[in-house]
Amino acid sequence: MSKERIKIAEELYDIMPPEYQDLVKRATYGNETRGWKDIGTAKELIEEHSLCAGCPESMAFRYILASLPNPEDTVMVGSTGCTSLVFPHVAVHNIHSLFGNQNAIASGLKRALSVRFPDRTKDVVVLAGDGATVDIGLDMTLQAWFRQEKFTTICFDNELYANTGGQESGLMQKGFVAKMAPVGKSFEKVRLPEIARESGCHYVVQCTVSKPNLVEKIIKNAIYVAREIGPTYLQIYTPCILEIGKNSMEGLQEMRDSEKPTERFAFKEFVSEPAKELLAERAAKEKERKAEAKKQLAGQTA
Amino acid sequence: MATQASFIGQKNKKDQVYTDPWKMMHEAPRTPSFFTGSEIIKEAVRRASCDLMIAYPITPQSEAAALCGELFAEGYIGDYFRGESEFAVMSQCAGAAFGGARVFTTTAGPGTMRAMENFPMWAGARLPIQMIVTCRGINSPLSIQPDTLEISYLMQTGMLVWHAETAQDFYDWILMGYMVSEEPDVHLPLALCCDGFFVTHTKDMVDLTPVDMCLPPYDPYRSPVPCMDMECPPVRMMRDPFVMKSNYISYATHASWQQEVWAAVERSRKHTIRWMNGLIDTENADADVLVVASGTAVSQSREAIAMLEDEGIRVGLVKIKTLRPWPGEEIREATKHAKHIVIPEFNVAGWLAREVRATVPNNERVHAGPHVCGGMTMPPEIITSEIKDLLGMKTETLAARG
Numbered sequence: 001m002s003k004e005r006i007k008i009a010e011e012l013y014d015i016m017p018p019e020y021q022d023l024v025k026r027a028t029y030g031n032e033t034r035g036w037k038d039i040g041t042a043k044e045l046i047e048e049h050s051l052c053a054g055c056p057e058s059m060a061f062r063y064i065l066a067s068l069p070n071p072e073d074t075v076m077v078g079s080t081g082c083t084s085l086v087f088p089h090v091a092v093h094n095i096h097s098l099f100g101n102q103n104a105i106a107s108g109l110k111r112a113l114s115v116r117f118p119d120r121t122k123d124v125v126v127l128a129g130d131g132a133t134v135d136i137g138l139d140m141t142l143q144a145w146f147r148q149e150k151f152t153t154i155c156f157d158n159e160l161y162a163n164t165g166g167q168e169s170g171l172m173q174k175g176f177v178a179k180m181a182p183v184g185k186s187f188e189k190v191r192l193p194e195i196a197r198e199s200g201c202h203y204v205v206q207c208t209v210s211k212p213n214l215v216e217k218i219i220k221n222a223i224y225v226a227r228e229i230g231p232t233y234l235q236i237y238t239p240c241i242l243e244i245g246k247n248s249m250e251g252l253q254e255m256r257d258s259e260k261p262t263e264r265f266a267f268k269e270f271v272s273e274p275a276k277e278l279l280a281e282r283a284a285k286e287k288e289r290k291a292e293a294k295k296q297l298a299g300q301t302a
Numbered sequence: 303m304a305t306q307a308s309f310i311g312q313k314n315k316k317d318q319v320y321t322d323p324w325k326m327m328h329e330a331p332r333t334p335s336f337f338t339g340s341e342i343i344k345e346a347v348r349r350a351s352c353d354l355m356i357a358y359p360i361t362p363q364s365e366a367a368a369l370c371g372e373l374f375a376e377g378y379i380g381d382y383f384r385g386e387s388e389f390a391v392m393s394q395c396a397g398a399a400f401g402g403a404r405v406f407t408t409t410a411g412p413g414t415m416r417a418m419e420n421f422p423m424w425a426g427a428r429l430p431i432q433m434i435v436t437c438r439g440i441n442s443p444l445s446i447q448p449d450t451l452e453i454s455y456l457m458q459t460g461m462l463v464w465h466a467e468t469a470q471d472f473y474d475w476i477l478m479g480y481m482v483s484e485e486p487d488v489h490l491p492l493a494l495c496c497d498g499f500f501v502t503h504t505k506d507m508v509d510l511t512p513v514d515m516c517l518p519p520y521d522p523y524r525s526p527v528p529c530m531d532m533e534c535p536p537v538r539m540m541r542d543p544f545v546m547k548s549n550y551i552s553y554a555t556h557a558s559w560q561q562e563v564w565a566a567v568e569r570s571r572k573h574t575i576r577w578m579n580g581l582i583d584t585e586n587a588d589a590d591v592l593v594v595a596s597g598t599a600v601s602q603s604r605e606a607i608a609m610l611e612d613e614g615i616r617v618g619l620v621k622i623k624t625l626r627p628w629p630g631e632e633i634r635e636a637t638k639h640a641k642h643i644v645i646p647e648f649n650v651a652g653w654l655a656r657e658v659r660a661t662v663p664n665n666e667r668v669h670a671g672p673h674v675c676g677g678m679t680m681p682p683e684i685i686t687s688e689i690k691d692l693l694g695m696k697t698e699t700l701a702a703r704g
Contacts, residue, residue, distance in 0.1 A: 020535070072532060092532065093528070093532050095530050097427065098423055105394070107385075108394035108397025109400055109401040111383075112397065112399075112402060115380035115403060116403065122531070122532070139387065
């Protein structure tokens with residue numbers, strides 16, 4: 001979608017919602033170098049959210065939406081859960097249909113957009129919780145990867161079913177006592193990043209959202225690789241502070257504690273050979289662009 | 303954002319001419335062709351300008367689904383793939399339709415049931431997907447034989463539900479189906495049902511429209527809800543998602559949306575009547591005894607009626623073409639003078655008889671049966687015998703025939 005299309009007719013300007021006026025005026029769309037540092041300079045693609053105070057998911061949403069390289073041509077697919085409470089506030093087209101079918105929806109969507117817009121880049125990004133991705137939707141998660149569907153799957157891993165009140169999930173740690181695991185979960189946390197790699201994902205990362213610059217980098221990488229090569233998967237720890245007995249201000253520390261090298265959310269990255277080449281090419285171009293900009297800036301000042 | 307009209311007269315990459323659908327269906331010359339029902343599905347889809355077809359094997363629709371794959375290989379369909387299950391396929395269809403594609407799929411029996419969660423979602427999201435349902439048994443022990451029980455579940459989803467009798471119905475209705483379900487005041491999915499095997503696996507003469515004519519492409523910007531392709535500005539849809547709220551506004555929103563879906567089903571009536579020349583067909587509706595049926599039960603009833611006529615017994619016929627929208631007024635009018643209304647069905651539950659009973663006055667006139675199920679055929683003799691019983695006439699015992 002070109003930026004022209006979001007312009008408001010002058011006569012109707014004053015009755016448009018303030019966030020829409022802001023979207024047009026401050027042009028969150030169409031800025032290729034956008035990133036997490038823009039947060040706070042405009043109303044952004046998400047302003048308010050309906051999550052619990054201090055929920056790390058809200059940080060994750062902000063960083064991810066600020067990092068989309070191409071929001072004016074990005075469609076997001078969600079699933080049922082806490083994330084589905086946020087999507088209605090998000091200023092990119094997003095689809096919620098059923099619980100667990102997000103990668104099937106995205107498969108059909110991406111193919112439809114490729115048929116309809118063969119000469120344009122339309123990114124599709126799935127964002128769903130761990131219940132949707134690993135339990136009820138695992139079949140469709142994996143099958144989309146087997147088929148090499150060209151979209152990014154992001155899993156908000158809070159290690160339980162948060163929205164329904166804290167029940168055991170496949171990504172929960174072994175031994176954790178929760179609803180439906182009254183004597184503790186009896187099996188290990190499912191190793192989906194490893195499964196993703198073996199299932200054909202070309203870029204896989206496991207991390208937390210404690211570092212916004214890292215989130216920006218992996219989101220951009222994952223989307224670029226999905227666009228050109230094949231499926232990508234990001235598993236991001238967004239602890240449910242409510243269900244693990246923490247306070248609103250303790251989410252960040254919880255993530256920092258859990259990402260230490262010996263902990264279960266230590267940074268993990270897998271990049272396939274074709275993806276490595278692509279990312280190296282992009283990095284070289286980016287370096288060139290920066291050098292050019294620097295030169296121009298030097299020219300201006302001189 | 304081109305409108306359909308601007309495509310008329312242009313050619314697609316297969317050299318087919320986008321043709322005014324009314325002219326194509328009603329005025330263009332027809333060529334009689336001898337095909338199976340599955341091949342007829344392929345021939346209709348060849349002319350339907352579909353963007354996407356998603357397939358999954360399940361008897362008795364597998365052949366049709368595979369033949370559509372050949373169409374893709376020949377370049378008649380934008381994209382095509384095999385999904386991993388019917389639940390996934392119907393979600394993939396939804397994703398494609400959300401993205402503005404004209405979508406086609408086929409399923410049957412247990413596949414319909416497995417995918418069921420998707421259908422009210424399709425209707426609620428106003429996705430004009432067309433799904434062929436080649437009905438088969440859904441019971442345990444496993445059966446692959448014809449049985450129409452699954453239709454009764456589809457009838458409560460908010461989808462349009464049509465029940466084809468013959469391959470000719472199938473051919474015409476696949477093409478007309480897109481025209482009706484893509485109308486902006488309808489914009490609903492269509493379950494186009496037939497009785498598996500009887501229609502899919504038998505050969506029949508079907509009058510085909512010219513192969514070099516096809517429907518104009520789907521225009522997703524005529525949809526009453528935004529197409530999810532980021533080609534129109536996304537507003538933040540709401541401040542507070544309705545899903546979790548227990549308050550009046552939330553309930554009212556959901557209730558009015560459901561009502562709107564069913565109102566759209568009703569609004570499809572006028573388009574369907576225009577395209578299909580009515581929601582029902584009648585023959586000798588002034589007779590004392592009327593058979594009311596849908597699907598291949600209509601064909602069997604025709605045979606039975608001819609046999610009775612030979613014996614001097616006059617029986618009329620009402621063929622129900624659309625189950626959603628339900629032709630209530632039409633059925634009341636057609637059965638006005640009937641003393642007996644006989645409803646033969648290919649399922650154990652008798653859902654059509656229940657619908658008719660809820661529709662007509664003096665519904666003690668409605669006789670539910672005969673019923674066959676689990677793949678049994680419906681010999682016309684069991685219909686004639688049922689009717690003779692009703693009239694107090696003597697009949698031979700059919701069970702003794704072995």
